[in-house]
Amino acid sequence: MSLFLASVGFGLITAAVLAIAAVGFTLQFAVTDVLNLAFASVMTAGAFTAYLVNQAGLSVWVGLVAAMAAGSLLSALLNYLVYAPFQRRGSAPITLVIVSLGMALIIEFGIAGFSGGIGVSYRMSQGSTVRLGGLVLTTVQLTIMAVSVMVMVSVHGLLRYTKLGKAMRATAANRMLARNCGVRAGRVIALTWALTGALCGLAGTVFAINVGTFDPTSTDIFLILILAAVFLGGPGNAYGAMLGALVIGLATEISAAYMQADYKYAIAFVILLAMLAVRPAGLLGTRT
């Protein structure tokens, strides 16, 4: 297998994990108007929930469901106890960003305090390897990709065909107008937190499965990839985030094959800054 094909394989897996997180992040931002920098910490909380379930002797896939529940609950609580009160008071968006950084510290280092901050791994088998047209992937990696595709299809279905999805889009476009048209914006926002929180917990667990060994700070850098994917596609645009995740996932892993692996994030960083400078509305976005 060539170096290039191998890096494409890694890129697709990274993109699969990234897409779940980026879609969650961008929907959260679109509907709730909070640029939630604690997102990566909630991912970590999900990953550690799955770890605890896994340590209790259950399969990591059971842990994954528990992680989704934990992410959902934690995000809903963050909104209910912190972000919503600040928003009701009319705080500036930048205040909420600072608050979300505070929340990120509390969650990340809260976990680090009790886990000891050392790297841990799930007890699981990577499964047999499968050859797919030049790519060699494990069944676990294939499962992650399948889960990601399922999530993308579900998000599309949700936004396109369900009442909740339409209400979410309406709230994202204009909260006041949506409210006046009979959308219960508060409830839609609370549901969005729960839903995107579940995506966040899911993303955290598949991220942890994918990297093998993780600690509470592992997702710090991943947040850069999420932000790059989100801003590439256009903040608030779910399809943009999917496209962004694919581009960023492939770009980082393919560049890693030809440079030292530590620098692979540089390309995501350059894309992010270039988008902020030139086209902050993103490739698919109209929102500024």
Added chain:
Amino acid sequence: MYYLIILSVYAAVDIIACLGLSQQFGVAGVTNFGFIIFQAAGAYVAAVLALPPDTANGGFQVYVGGFSLPFPLPWLGAAAAGGLLALPFTFLFGRRLRGDFAAVGLLVTAVLLNLLVTNYRPLFNGDAGLAAVPTPLSSGMFVETSKAYQYAFAIAGLVVAGAAYWFVRRITESPYGRTLRAMRDNDKVADSLGKNIVALRTGALVLGGAIAGLSGAVLVSFIGVWAPSAWSYAETIVLFTAVIIGGAGNHAGAVLGAVLVPVAFEEVTRFINNSDPTLPPNLLPSLQWVAIGLLITLFLWLRPRGVLPERKRVIAVPETGPADAQPAARVRFEKKDEILRASRVSREYGGVRAVAGVSLSIRSGTLTGLIGPNGAGKSTLLALLAGTEKVSAGQIVYRGRDITALPAYRRARAGLVRTFQLASEFKRLTVLENLIAAAPAHRGDSFFGAVAGRRYWGADESRAIARAAALIDSFGLSAHANDYAGDLSGGQRRLVEIMRALMAEPDLLLLDEPMAGVYPELARRIGAALRRLCEQGMAILMVEHELAIMDEFCDPVVVMADGAILAEGTMAELRDRAEVVEAYLVG
């Protein structure tokens, strides 16, 4: 005692850094989540300026340069480096980008630069960083450890901190500092009053960066080592916590915050024993970060202005003679000369044409009314003329000059000033400050003017205060001259806005519903005052819904509907035209 000396050096470093952040974030409203980069860069530059070339020490560490420069050149170089480093980031803080997006861009930069420096050895020596940085004025290669020396260093550090305090205060309390605070409260309005937002934000980034660089230099000169692990992005949050707890915008608060948070909280707890084997490792440092997160959130909720809130700048109002009582226009043009011509101006928003091919001419000495139903495109037209929005097509000529591509602040400086439909006062400036901030060509309204000091700009300031006080008096708001504009009633805030626009000495004034929410008696007084200004040669274009006002004061009146001009004439003529009555007067 020895411990106290070390602590005062750390205090000096944190105070300097917090002052830089207070100036940048608290005064100018520029949120730089990458602040630590500037401190780290300053420290690195100070180190390599002081170190000999890296071949001299047997190559045990690699670094850029190595100049063996004597004190204080490394510290000055560090400040310069911190300031210069700000320049590449200024693109993030242009007019177009949301402040929170820019902040995220800088946060990401901080995380990534740290990662790269840690992993790339050839340039910055990687994870190991630098060691054996010479201490200032010491003879040997190694860190000077005598007690007297450390004593002197602590005092020197505190002196630098004192100088930094003096400097940022001089800037903040100048007219330039007032402009920075106005931009913080509402950048779009500051832009419309002739303030160059990009330049102001660049200035705030450069000054904050230079001060951060200096603080890094003091630290690295004292401890003699530099390593990327000490400059993680989270350290920026500690400094933000300090400034917010102390009181953003109040430099004394920044000093207090620096002593409370980074010093008392971080440095002191370094000396607490954390070796209890029954507890998880790293518990204490982790809980410290949790506490920082809790502190910043709780303070933003319970006391968002901090322990020492920004204090109100009360300005003594001079006695005004009756001669100054009325606002006067600068008469620079013959009456009835065309001052502005818009030709087929359009603006589209994603396929919707808010303004569709409007041609309009405005003459000096006239008070032109602009009416039309909601959504007719009146406010958008005003925004296009003032430069707040860019035209999609068409041309705007002002005083014989094509200004279509000119940004809003340059149009304002040329005498084309607008007000806004929504409340747009500078909330945390007093009424007087709101007005003075708009005074054009103020000598103190630049960085160098501010540094030059009151002796340089005091005369301009007195003149501006006198003019503002006279304006406030003529509109009957003297009792509120030293109240925060954000605390006034809706009608009073409209008045502040009109007075502020007049303060900018416009030749053409664009008013967007200036009488909305103003009681009828006062509305008529405003109308009469505007009329008088027009008689002196000013041109005014006014959007208004109250037809009685149009009847009484405006001639001609322009009617807009669906983004186009429907008719133009006196109110009496318009009432006779069926399509106007149908579009607006009835419906």
